[in-house]
Every structure is written in structure tokens, then in C-alpha cells.
Amino acid sequence: MNTIKQQVNLFFLALSFFSRLPVPKNLEYSPQLLNQSGRYFSLVGLLIGIVLIAFYSIVSLLFPISIAIILLMVASLLLTGAFHEDGLADMADGIGGGLTISERLAIMKDSRLGTYGTVTLVCALALKYSLLVELAQQQLILASILVGYALSRATAASLIFDMTYVSDSDTSKSKPLAMQQTIEELYILLIIGALPLMLLPFNTILIIAILLIMFRVTFKYWLNKRIGGYTGDCLGGAQQLTELLIYLVIVASSTGALL
Template identity: 50%
Template sequence: MFNLRYQYQLFCLAVSFFSRLPIPASTPYSDERMNRAGRYFALVGLVLGALCAMVYSLSAAWLPPQFAVFVTMVFSLLLTGAFHEDGLTDMADGIGGGMTTEKRLVIMKDSRIGTYGAATLIMALLGKFIMLSYLAEHTELALVLIIAYTLSRTVAATLIFDMRYVSDTSSSKSKPLANAQTVPELLFLVATSVLVCLVLAPELTLLLIVAAVVFRTGFKAWLNARLGGFTGDCLGAAQQLMELLIYLILIASVHNQWG
């Protein structure tokens, strides 16, 4: 089905999955529809990035850059319900604290936060604040946010295409993601983020795309070695780590005047 109404409903489901933004109450839901909605995960990232960019721009008009960054980070956490940060924290606890695949999966389902998760979350948020503060003083941060939010969600969502879902599908919120993507859905995801990245200098666009491919390849191999596949938490972790990598690459490009 490719009619406009159906596609709009799929987009609404993707928005509801990744954010706290309201969608029409009449939007029909099914596991199959939620799985098909994965094609719009990058587009949702673009929307969320645009909203955060707007909040930063408004804040920066009244506050110093670092304070505007802080306000934007708080808004982002509220906007997504710390969805991806929660995934990063749970994955760090599971893989850091479990000695076997089964134990790691059990720990990842535990809602309590352990040492590995707490340390990872603190470093991720602190690192994000430091990097965004630097970028705010040397780049157009609103544009950076849109690119990072879009590309990082693309990388995370593409892991569904060729990895095995290893969580308990009977109790997981990410159950609909257990079914693999189709090739057209994968291409739509990738095309969305590539088009967004094209606003950068060509060499930076190429650098980010190469970095995304390398990160995805390495992260996929790492997850397969430790879990035998992916879980919803792993997708959240992939998004957060890729977002941080994007900021780091852009900082390096500014520092070394690459573009």
C-alpha cells in the first residue's frame, strides 16, 4: 500500500514510537504497520532535529551559547522521553555486566541502572554538552542538530535490515522491529539522511557517510559477537553513539579546517 493516507499514518506511528509528540488518536496500529513505519525513522529524526534547532535558536537569542545548549538538551530529553539514552544505558549494563549472552539479555531487561549504565550515561550526556557547546561557538549549531539527529537515526534503523532480533518479542516494545526491512525501505532511510547531509561541503558529506558505514559495520559485528543480534536497546545505543561520533567529526573538521 502506497497511498498518501497510509504513508501519513505510518509516519505518525514512527513519530509516536520515537517521541512524545501527539499523533491523531484515530491512527490505526498493528505490528505490521509499525514495522513498515521504520522507513520513516530518519524523517522523524529530521523533525526532532528541526524542533531542537528551533529551541536552540530561540534560546541563543537570549542566553550565552552554553546555556542555550543546556536548554536544548533538556528539551530533547523531554521530546523523546530519553528513549535512546535509556537504550544506551541498558545496553552498557547488559554487555558490561554479563558474562554470557543469556545473562547480558537478562540484565538489559532490568529497569534498574548499574555502574556500567550510569557511567556510560553520564559520559554520553557530558560529552554531548561539551561538544555541542564547542560547535555552538564555531558552527551553525541548528544545522548540525538536524544533520546529527537524522543521520544517527538512519544508522540505527538500518541495523534492522540484516541483523537478528534477539529479545523476547512477547514483552518488548520493539517487537514490531523483529521483522526485517525491505530493500526499498532501507533505500528510503539512506536517501533521507544523504539528502540532509548534502547541505554540508562535499568533503564533509562524504566523510560523514564513510564514518556512518564504518561505525555501522563495526557496531554490527560487535553486537553479533556479544548478543548474537540486536535488541531495541541496541538501536538506541547505536543512535546515541553515532550522534556523538558525528559531533566529534564536525569538531575535528572545524579544528583542522577541513571544510
């Protein structure tokens, strides 16, 4: 029973870190427990996805698809506090605007939004809107949201396992949930993140798996080359890019372009 309570506590710690959803007030907290709670990052994504599906099911009865999708995206931003979008923008500003590793890390810590971050964020949100509209028209949005929200977070957080955290944890405004990860925690993260894939056809699952592996390898190499590791902003950026990649594959598969 104590083990179950400990795991529930870890989940709520992860939920409090990555969402605005209410959690119990009497959570046990320590830096070590917060680090261990990273195993439930994908479960947090799955729960947020379920909440958003319920929300979309209601608003889609009241409004046209285009308006319902905008409301869905607004609800998502409110539920997460735009945490990952902020990371994507900061990563783009830092890596795009800095000439050295120290400059790139310093820019990422700056709360001001620059040109690279603005352009990247606008393009990402516009692409996400277009993809979600297409998925809604294809009657695939519910499954896509579950897969996208859970698996993208699993992929992003898996970078913790074999990369070095390079930002100053005392000054960084975007600390990661964890700075180390055991193989058992990685398995939990990936298994939970992959569960919603069962809602998709096998061929689509296979393509998503292959492309996510390729993305992870390439993204890891790129980050190591540019800043020597990862920051919390980079994890947010990875989550956003992976989510878009998942939606792109599902849309392309639904039209027969990849099959």
C-alpha cells in the same frame, strides 16, 4: 490518495513510537503497520531536529551559549522521552555486566541502572554537551543538529535490515520499531537520513560517510559477537553513538584537523 494517506499514517505511527510530539488520535494500527513505519525513523529525527532548532534559536537570544545548550539537551530529552539514552545505558549494563548471552539480555531487560550504564550515559551526555557548545561557537549547530538527528537514526535503524532480533518481544521493555526491513524501506530510511548532509562541505560529508560505514560494520560485528544480534536497546545505543560520531567529525573538520 489512499497511498498518500497510508504513508502519512505510517509516519505518525513512527512519530508516536519515538517521540512525545502529538499525533492524530485516529491512527490505523497493527503490528505489520508498525513494522512498516520504521522507514520513517530518520524523518522523525529530522522533524525533532527542526523543532529543536526553533527552540534553540529562541533560547540562544536570551541566555549564554552554555545555558542555551543545556536547555536544548533538556528539550531533546523531553521530546524523545530519553528513549535512546535509556537504550544506550541498558546496552552498556547488559553487555558490560553479563558473562553469557542470556545474562546480558536479562540485564538489558532490568529497569534498574547499573554502574556500566551510569558511567556510559554520563560520559555520553558530557561529550554531547561539549560538542554542541563547540558547534554553537563555530556557528555550525543548526546544520549539525539536522544531520545528527536524522542520519544517526537512519544508521541505527539500518541494522534491522541484516541483523537478527534476539530479545523476547513479549518480555522486553525496549521493543524495536520493526523486526524486519525490506530493501525499499532501507532506501527510504537512508535517503531521508542523508538529505541534511547537503548543508555540510563535501569533504566533511565524505568523512562522515566513511566513518559511519566503518562504525556500522564494527558495531554489527560486536553485537553479533556479544549477544548474537540486536535488541531495541542496541538500536538506541547505536543512535546515540552515531550522533556523537557525527558531531565529532564536524567539529574536527571545522578546525581543519581532518582536512
